[in-house]
Structure formats: C-alpha cells, structure tokens
Amino acid sequence: MKRAVIALVIAGCNAGSATPAPAPQPPPAAKSDQTPTIVQVAGLDGPRLYVALCAPCHGADGKGYAADHAPSLVNPTFLESASDDFLRRSIASGRPGTSMAAYGKAHGGPLDSAGLDRLVSYLRGKGPAFRMLPAGGAGDPAAGAAIYAQRCASCHGDSTTRGEAVSLANPAFLAMATDVFLRHAIVHGRPGTKMEAFGATLSGTEIDGVVSYVRTLGAGAPAVQLLPEPTGKEPLVQNPRGGTPRFHLRADPCPALPGGSAATAGCKPDPRYVSVDQVAAALAARQRLVIVDARSPSDWRRVRIAGAVSIPYHDLKRLDELPGDGTWVVAYCACPHHLSGIVIDELRRRGYAHSAVLDEGINEWHRRGYPVIAAEGVAKPPAEPKPPGTIH
Numbered sequence: 001m002k003r004a005v006i007a008l009v010i011a012g013c014n015a016g017s018a019t020p021a022p023a024p025q026p027p028p029a030a031k032s033d034q035t036p037t038i039v040q041v042a043g044l045d046g047p048r049l050y051v052a053l054c055a056p057c058h059g060a061d062g063k064g065y066a067a068d069h070a071p072s073l074v075n076p077t078f079l080e081s082a083s084d085d086f087l088r089r090s091i092a093s094g095r096p097g098t099s100m101a102a103y104g105k106a107h108g109g110p111l112d113s114a115g116l117d118r119l120v121s122y123l124r125g126k127g128p129a130f131r132m133l134p135a136g137g138a139g140d141p142a143a144g145a146a147i148y149a150q151r152c153a154s155c156h157g158d159s160t161t162r163g164e165a166v167s168l169a170n171p172a173f174l175a176m177a178t179d180v181f182l183r184h185a186i187v188h189g190r191p192g193t194k195m196e197a198f199g200a201t202l203s204g205t206e207i208d209g210v211v212s213y214v215r216t217l218g219a220g221a222p223a224v225q226l227l228p229e230p231t232g233k234e235p236l237v238q239n240p241r242g243g244t245p246r247f248h249l250r251a252d253p254c255p256a257l258p259g260g261s262a263a264t265a266g267c268k269p270d271p272r273y274v275s276v277d278q279v280a281a282a283l284a285a286r287q288r289l290v291i292v293d294a295r296s297p298s299d300w301r302r303v304r305i306a307g308a309v310s311i312p313y314h315d316l317k318r319l320d321e322l323p324g325d326g327t328w329v330v331a332y333c334a335c336p337h338h339l340s341g342i343v344i345d346e347l348r349r350r351g352y353a354h355s356a357v358l359d360e361g362i363n364e365w366h367r368r369g370y371p372v373i374a375a376e377g378v379a380k381p382p383a384e385p386k387p388p389g390t391i392h
C-alpha cells in the first residue's frame, strides 16, 4: 500500500491543470472492523520508525525524493559532515515552513529522546562516520551574494523565495548547520544528486564568501510560538447543520505506455483530489464537512486550516470517530499529497467514498489567503517554483 501512495505523489502538486472528474456517488460509508493504522512509535526500533515516519518522503532506502523534494539522508558527503547533534536536532525540531515536521516530543511531535536516538543511529549506520573537516576562512558576504544569486538561488531560493532544493534560509537549518558543514556541501556537492561539487569551479575565497552570505539568509525571521497541542477532543465536523458540498474531484492521469500516448492497460483513473477553491467555497457557504490535517501535530500547532482536526499519518485513531453518514472528509498536508494520501487510502478502504485529498495542500491554501489558524510569527509560505520537477 505504501508503494501506491508514493507512486501517486510523484505527480506533484497539480494546481488545476487536469479536467475535473465527476464526483463519485456516495455509497453508505461503512465502518470497518479492521484495526486502524496506528503506529505505536514508542515501541518501534530504528528501522521500523524510519519506515513508518520517514520513508514516505525520504524513500525506503533513505536516498530522498520519494516526495516533497526530501533530500537524501544517506549521501556520504552529508553523513560525514553531519554530526549526531545535527541529525538529532534536524529530526526533533524539523525545518518549520517546509514539509519537514518537528518529530521531537518537545516540539509537538511523536518521538521521545530514545526514539530520536534510535533514528539517529539507524541513519548513522547507512554511511560514513562523522569526521573533522577543514574549516574555511572569513568570507566576504557581498561577493558571496552575487555568486549565490547566479549559481545557487535557482535551486535553493533565498529568504523570500522557495526553491526545490533544501531551504538554506530556514532559521532552523542555519541554527544547526556549521560553516564547516556548509562548506563541505558546497566544495564536494552531494554525489548522485543535482548538487554539484563547486570546488571544481569556484575558488576557496569565493566559497568562503558564499558561506558567509548563506549565514545572513535567515536573519530577521520572527520566532514562532506554537499553538496549544491537540487535545483529541476537537470537534470533527464543521458546520454540522450545513448542507452537503458538491465537490468535483480530479484524478491522476493513467501513466502513458513507453513510447506511446495510450494509457496503461487496466488503469482506471481514481478521482481523489479536490481543489482548494472548492473547499474554501464550501467553508464560506457554511457547508458540512470534516477537514483532516494529516501532518505531524507539530505542524498543526504552527499553522492549520481553520477548523481542521489533527489526525497525523502515523496515528489514525481518530478516524474511528468519523460519522458514517456520507459527510465529506478532506485531508491535507503540505504539497504534494503523500501524507494526506495515506489518510484517504485508509478512508476509502473503510468505505468512505466522500473523502478527498486537498489538491494543492495547505501552503497554497495559505498563500491564497483562505482562513487559517496560525501561531504568532508564521508568515505566508513563499511561492513554490513551477512546475515542481523532481530532483535526481
């Protein structure tokens, strides 16, 4: 099942380029007697934790790019320059504002300290040990800025724009990345990815300049105070007395046969995506629906769609409480759809035909100014590059 989810995700965020498919007829939503998908993270060893929580984005092998441009976690130049502290803090506090959620309990995530340690040693075992690497000199940030604009910004973005590669302006990233870590990545690149080894084309002085410029990128970002954690008692149904929305769902096109345009035999398009505009209109018209935030609870505490309940992809317990009366359930995550896809797969398995993935995700919802509940200091997400390609 995981594999199917991942395959869908590669299609990326589709901001309405395909024709909407007709809405499916609602068969009575049946309650399933099957055990819900709950991950008891507390008891899992490192490899299982990784599969349940991380593989949907970073891939089964850790090489990244299963979804959301999640980078490789096993690249040798990454592991030899990332200390255990860097790995631990990256997982615990995440990269707020990107799809990398905070997984540490102290930040609203599911993992206690022992769980974090198990994941760090699991990743550690997949590549070279951390080692002391050469430091650079003090660089000139102004010279670095010019090089950055020319050679780096198209992939990495800057403090106001988002690229498809790791956000170097992210304050949480800058708080844990040392100059030596930055320099090592720039000089040697990340072999096998789009990140080239700039040691071949930039001088040591130029690289020092770029490092010192990258350091300035996160400055001025406001600190974010998280909203209270979910109690599990938040009402599921919005506008309980409202009418039923008439959603038109989009399907992923069937993959074309190699060399031809005909769709793969036996593939039936699966209408499962509803656009942000339709859902915002339903909310504005006070129609009855459930909106599920499928991300880690730490993300729900940062910014969420107004009225959304937290039912994270790794703990679907609250799905048992959904009304079985045909009420629409819309699940979302950041772009694209892998985490919300896990929730919708589970709902469809249980017979909820009136269930859909929010097509463009919460970032586009937020960007368009639709209602959110946001912690203080959370700004609208920067524009995403279009079209979102995959990096390999």
Ligand code: HEC
Pocket: 050, 053, 054, 055, 056, 057, 058, 067, 068, 069, 070, 071, 072, 073, 078, 087, 090, 091, 095, 098, 099, 100, 101, 103, 119, 165, 166, 167, 168, 170, 339
């Ligand atoms: C929803 C997708 C998603 C999930 C699930 C996810 N990550 Fe990430 N992760 C990302 C993205 C995207 C980034 C890069 C952030 C950015 O774009 O700046 C990232 C970055 C990281 C980094 C920093 C890597 C670097 O090169 O700086 C680490 C370490 C990491 N993730 C580990 C994990 C672990 C361990 C888990 C499971 C507990 C996990 N991630 C779950 C998407 C995800």
Ligand code: HEC
Pocket: 064, 070, 071, 072, 073, 075, 078, 147, 148, 151, 152, 153, 154, 155, 156, 165, 166, 168, 181, 182, 183, 185, 186, 190, 193, 194, 195, 196, 198, 210, 214, 391
């Ligand atoms: C063609 C796109 C592209 C360009 C141009 C590019 N990068 Fe990268 N960069 C990437 C990708 C993709 C990764 C992550 C690779 C991976 O999965 O390990 C990355 C990783 C990095 C990292 C490591 C981040 C981390 O947390 O692991 C740093 C630092 C970095 N790049 C800096 C730069 C700088 C500085 C420049 C310009 C001199 C630059 N990059 C140009 C695509 C690019």
